[in-house]
Amino acid sequence: MHSFGYRANALLTFAVTILAVMCAMASLSDNFNSPTPSAQVQVLNINWFQKHQDGNDEVSLALNVSANLQSLFTWNTKQVFVFLAIEYETPMNSLNQISLWDGIIPAKEHAKFWIQTSNKYQFVDQGSNLRGKDFNLTLHWHVMPKTGKMFADKIVMSGYRLPQEYR
Amino acid sequence: MDWQGQKLSEQLMQIMLLAFAVGAFATGYVIGSFQMMMLIYAGGVVLTTLITVPNWPFYNRHQLNWLDLSEAEKHPKPQVQQHISSSSKKKSSKK
Numbered sequence: 001m002h003s004f005g006y007r008a009n010a011l012l013t014f015a016v017t018i019l020a021v022m023c024a025m026a027s028l029s030d031n032f033n034s035p036t037p038s039a040q041v042q043v044l045n046i047n048w049f050q051k052h053q054d055g056n057d058e059v060s061l062a063l064n065v066s067a068n069l070q071s072l073f074t075w076n077t078k079q080v081f082v083f084l085a086i087e088y089e090t091p092m093n094s095l096n097q098i099s100l101w102d103g104i105i106p107a108k109e110h111a112k113f114w115i116q117t118s119n120k121y122q123f124v125d126q127g128s129n130l131r132g133k134d135f136n137l138t139l140h141w142h143v144m145p146k147t148g149k150m151f152a153d154k155i156v157m158s159g160y161r162l163p164q165e166y167r
Numbered sequence: 168m169d170w171q172g173q174k175l176s177e178q179l180m181q182i183m184l185l186a187f188a189v190g191a192f193a194t195g196y197v198i199g200s201f202q203m204m205m206l207i208y209a210g211g212v213v214l215t216t217l218i219t220v221p222n223w224p225f226y227n228r229h230q231l232n233w234l235d236l237s238e239a240e241k242h243p244k245p246q247v248q249q250h251i252s253s254s255s256k257k258k259s260s261k262k
Contacts, residue, residue: 001173007220011180015212018188022208025192026201075199146201 026076027148033074039067039139039155041084047118049130049167057130059123059162065101065139066114072143072151073108080105081142086123087156088135098123100137132164172226180219187211 001007047060065084072080083102090096100119105111136158143151168176187208195204 001177002168004220004222007176007180008216010177011184011212011216011220014181015184015215018184019208022188022192022204026195026204029196075196075201 023147027145030074030076030145030149030151033071035069035071035153037067037069037071037141037153037155039065039069039157041065041137041139041157043137043160044116046163046167049163049165051128051166052124055128057125057128059125059130061100061119061123062116063101063119064114064116067139068112069105069141070108070111072141073111076145076147077108078144078146079107080111081144083140085138085140086135087138088133090125090127090129090133092127092129096126097138130162131166133162134158135160135162168222168226169229169231171229172222176219176226180215183215183218184211187215 001010042064043061044064045062047062049057049059051057063084067082069080069082081102081104083099085097085099087095087097099121100123101115101117102120103115105113136156137160138154138156140154141152145151188211191204191207191211194207195201
């Protein structure tokens with residue numbers, strides 16, 4: 001500590017070490033948050049339901065997504081990525097998972113939302129298994145923190161069924 | 168900066184940084200603002216730098232009192248015995 005340079009170096013080193021500890025504590029403090037998110041999805045309409053020439057079923061859905069994800073936000077949350085996936089079982093795959101809609105929630109004020117939309121991404125089956133198919137709609141989210149560990153969770157909504165006939 | 172001053176500046180630096188870190192974290196957590204934590208801590212680091220890095224006069228209050236020259240003359244250094252003749256012979260033989 002006898003010279004300007006040594007003192008500046010010691011201070012910088014110690015300050016950055018403490019900063020790392022603070023960031024680690026901020027990340028750990030996220031574990032005290034026990035979120036209670038809620039979500040509902042309604043299938044308003046089936047815009048079209050058809051079989052492509054290559055034999056794959058395609059469906060276009062009109063959806064009403066409403067969710068309250070405000071409890072996911074803590075002081076260490078940068079943003080929340082949320083996506084709605086359709087999930088169903090076919091003889092070929094035990095789990096088919098297709099993202100229909102996604103969004104980025106930049107702040108807690110925007111975390112209570114509803115949106116009426118057609119599926120943002122194409123919903124095409126691998127084959128022709130969709131007539132009369134039961135499916136789940138699952139709202140997945142990834143909580144992106146300012147520092148530290150990322151959290152992910154989901155809400156599964158079941159009890160949906162596609163019609164028996166193409167339209 | 169004298170010895171006491173160096174000790175003081177190091178302790179001041181550590182205590183101030185820790186205090187600002189604790190204060191910044193507590194404030195940020197309570198008001199729920201990560202940015203406020205960073206701002207308080209950054210301010211604390213700047214303030215600590217200004218206080219502990221430059222050689223302020225109050226770090227130089229304990230000047231070393233060197234002994235008077237007469238003390239050294241009263242207690243002369245023990246002299247090392249030298250073998251000049253033998254070492255010079257070795258060197259010359261190598262050359």
